[in-house]
Amino acid sequence: MIFKQKPNFRDVALSVVAGISLLGLLGLAFVDSDSRQAFLNMATFTIGAVVGHFIPVQK
Numbered sequence: 905m906i907f908k909q910k911p912n913f914r915d916v917a918l919s920v921v922a923g924i925s926l927l928g929l930l931g932l933a934f935v936d937s938d939s940r941q942a943f944l945n946m947a948t949f950t951i952g953a954v955v956g957h958f959i960p961v962q963k
Contacts, residue, residue: 917957922954 926947933943 918957919956922950925950 929943929947929950933940936943
C-alpha cells in the first residue's frame with residue numbers, strides 16, 4: 905500500500921490496538937461457544953469504530 909503521506913503515531917497505534925482487540929475477540933469466540941455471538945458483535949463494533957475514524961470528514 906502506498907501512502908500519500910506518512911501516517912502519524914496515533915493512527916498507527918489505533919490500528920495496532922484494533923488488530924490486537926480483533927484477534928483477541930475472535931480467539932475468545934473460538935474458545936467460548938456459549939458467548940460466541942457477543943464476542944463477534946464486539947469484534948464487528950471494533951472494526952466499525954476504526955473504519956469510522958479513518959473516514960475523512962466532509963465539509
